[in-house]
Amino acid sequence: METPEQIKLRLEAALPTAKIEILANECAAGERSLLVDAASGFAVAKFLRDDAQLKLDYCSNVTGVDWPDKELTEKIKVKQVVDGVEKEVEEVKKTLRPGLLEVVYHLYSMELKHGPVVLRMRTGNRAEQTHLPSLTPVWRGAEFQEREIFDLYGVIFDGHPDLRRILMWDEFVGFPMRRDYIEPDDFEYEPTPHDEVLDAAKKHYPVEAKAEVKPEVKA
Amino acid sequence: MIEEGLKNELQKQGVYVTSLQELYNWGRANSVWPLTFGLACCAIEMMAASMSRFDLARFGAEVFRPSPRQADLMIVAGTVTKKMAPLVVRLYNQMPEPKYVIAMGACAISGGPFKQGYNVLKGIDRYLPVDVAIPGCPPRPEALIHAIMTLQEKIRNQKLTGPDRPRHLNAEIEGEYPVPAYGKHDLEPPNNPDLWQPPAIQR
Amino acid sequence: MNAFAAMPPKSFEVKPKLDESGASIGELLEISMGPHHPSTHGVFRMDVVLDGEKVVKLKPVCGYLHRNHEKIGENISYLASMPYTDRLDYFCSMTNNWAYALTIEKLAGLAVPERAEYIRVIMAELTRLQNHTSLIGFFVHDMGALGTPLMYAFREREKILDLFEEVSGARMMCNYMRFGGVRVDVNDEWLARTKQLVANYSKFLDEFETFLNQNEILLARTQGVSPLTKEQAVNASLTGPLLRAAGVNYDVRKVDKYGIYGRFDFKVPLGEHGDLYDRYMMRVLEMRESIKILNQALRDIPAGPVMDPKAKLRGFRPKPGEVYGRIESPKGELGFYIISDGGPNPYRYRVRPPSFINITILEDMCLGHRVADVIVILGSVDIVLGEVDR
Secondary structure, three states: OOOHHHHHHHHHHHOOOOOEEEEOOOOOOOOOEEEEOHHHHHHHHHHHHHOOOOOOOEEEEEEEEEEOOEEEEEEEEEEEEEOOEEEEEEEEEEEEEOOEEEEEEEEEEOOOOEEEEEEEEEOOOOOOOOEEEOOOOOOOOHHHHHHHHHHHHOOEEEOOOOOOOOOOOOOOOOOOOOOOOOOOOOOOOOOOOOOHHHHHHHOOOOOOOOOOOOOOOOO | OOOHHHHHHHHHOOOOOOOHHHHHHHHHHOOOOEEOOEOOHHHHHHHHHOOOOOOOHHHOOOOOEOOHHHOOEEEEEOOOEOOOHHHHHHHHHHOOOOOEEEEEOHHHHHOHHHOOOOOEOOOHHHOOOOOEEEOOOOOOHHHHHHHHHHHHHHHHOOOOOOOOOOHHHOOOOOOOOOOOEEOOOOEEOOOOOOOOOOOOOOO | OOHHHOOOOHHHOOOOOEOOOOOEOOOOEEEEEOOOOOOOOOOOEEEEEEEOOEEEEEEEEOOOOOOOHHHHHHHOOOHHHHHHHHOOOOOOHHHHHHHHHHHHHHHHOOOOOHHHHHHHHHHHHHHHHHHHHHHHHHHHHHHOOOOHHHHHHHHHHHHHHHHHHHHHOOOOOOOOEEOOEEOOOOOHHHHHHHHHHHHHHHHHHHHHHHHHOOOHHHHHHHOOOOOOOHHHHHHOOOOOHHHHHOOOOOOHHHHOOOOOHHHOOOOOOOOOOOOHHHHHHHHHHHHHHHHHHHHHHHHHOOOOOOEOOOOOOOOOOOOOEEEEEEEEEOOEEEEEEEEEOOOOOOOEEEEEOHHHHHOOOHHHHHOOOEHHHHHHHHHHHOOOHHHHHO
16 A cells, blocks of 8 residues: 555646645554645545555545634743843744534445545535535545434535435524534433532532621630 | 122132222233333333234234324334424324323433433433333343333222323323424423423532 | 245335336435334444335444443443443354453463353353344344244244343343453352253244245245345455355354364354345254254353452452453444543443444345345344444
8 A cells, every 4th residue: 555645746747736745654553644735635536546556445434523723822032121120031923723513424444454644634624614615525425424423513515416414404504513512401310410510510400598607706 | 899709709600700990900001002112122022022032912012003193102202303203292292191291211301311412312212201111221131121010010009080080081181292393493391381381409 | 835825926126117218207206214124133224215105225223222332432431331241242252252251361461261262152152042042033023923932932942031130130231251261150050940941942943934034925025135246245345244144154152263163063054145034044054053052052161260260350450551352242343443542441442343244235235125125134134223433
């Protein structure tokens, strides 16, 4: 099987407009993934499926991942004038990494029995730019999994034959698997709550009457 | 009532005496027909209870009817999700009186291991009156048999007349419960207030 | 073989009524084979549009058992997710546990002792035996043999569940595998009893096959029904016996050789047409291969520890990264995709469910067949709703 670098070279040769990046994976046994931009995702998928050396005809797994907005803090050294003397002072710099949704495809080959090649596509942001090309015309097996990602994360797949909710009921509003989804409040009866459940259950506890304050008797 | 000595004497002659209440309850208790309502893993233990090793047919509950119109007992076996809850209540409404509900497994009693979830109903007793609850995840088939026996005890002890007579002999009590509707994030209403009040716990 | 019963008689074909121009007369009937149904294997719904008895359109609806397993996985620690994996495919809890343990061992780079690997193989193959036996019982039950083969199947299944209960404490939700081994060791008496069970299992399978393989009703109802081509099966990401019935030689045990499967000598049975009879025979033949693997494993199991003594179970924090691990469960390829950010809980915990993906082409498989065949086709796909909906 080719390494991700070789696949990237051949992809860039075949599809010049594609923007492909190889993402590192800190886990040694895991596979490094190819990050593809949304516009050329479909063409890349077709190339990977039909290429004679790769023949990735089996799309094993389609996963959605939610990366919410994250505030990154960095300590950087800045030259500042303190008490008339120029010194290097540590300053905390905060940057906001915008959030996005991501779809990860694990591809194997049943004919050549190799794999996996991990393909990733990212949306623009989590609010309105949530469109990605659907790879269902390339691999039929992705149909239900993409529907599930639409249902639970809110990624809209362009070109999907039948995009509607699959696991939640049709009148449901919202995308439950996102990290900022707030669950409905049915914590009235929690016999042994702890951590976040305790906080949610406390709202339903009956309001206790204020205990009488007995005056201290000084001996 | 007739005392035991006289009863035994009469039995030796082949004459059996009983009261209408005992006879009526004996007939009902020993032929409880369950509805095939397995939702999740507990359904497999329910099936195992009806198979040859833990035979449930000995207790009269052999015939599992698929149609609610022909069943007396609904064994809610497995997690009730919010998507499934209106259908459970609708099926219960379709069953003719007298009808009983066994909540089998931790999920049907209170949501079980999947309690903290956006789609799991925390116990079917929020919408239906539960007669017997079986704890376990999943409860062993022997536990299900114990529950059926408990239900049979309950049926045998029901009085036919008087203010505490069962629901099917009391025309004033409604046997049908309102079916919840799908809301935006939860079912509407989230529970049936006439049926379920959160128990007050001393902390 | 009885040649007379080989193919269904032609006079049984159902043709729709057509008028002179070739358009069909009458209305289409839309029914919902709803979540509460005697033979949909759980709370699964199919919206079927029928023309007489022939299926014109079929849309599966699932989600009635969606228990947000993946969301719970993000909020609890790695080890605490292990009992939840039992409840995914509730027939085969040992293989679910193994898939998850394998994935985390890949993520954290943990090694598994020899004896634990052998025990894992023994448990997985026993699970495969009881799963396929029960499945054949349900399959034939759906066809009309109400209950009797199922009783035979469950009788054997109870014997295997006794073994599981002895070693792990529970009949079905075993929660037995850990990251880096198994929870407790098996003793020699248990191994002796397992050998006895495997020896008797071949005789039980002979009895089962005598009743079912040549049965006229089974042959008439399964041969030629819903054939699948290789290209259709591969493109629809089918895995497991369904894929191999279509003729594609892809068994994760032979491709990835996870665990110690490379040491065992077993064949991968393949079908020809992909129809229901091939799928049924796949399960029968796979059970025979499982018995072969079990005999080899029980013969070669070494002594030793079953868990690395230095393995850290509490406070388990693997390094950041992502990994995809997969095994061949009795239903197909079960995979886990874990993204770790270095904390005690996974960042993203995803289950690749074989049953969910195997019903992608349920519509294609059922088009043109009678509504009675739909039930049998669904039975042959072998879905478990705990896995479809998670």
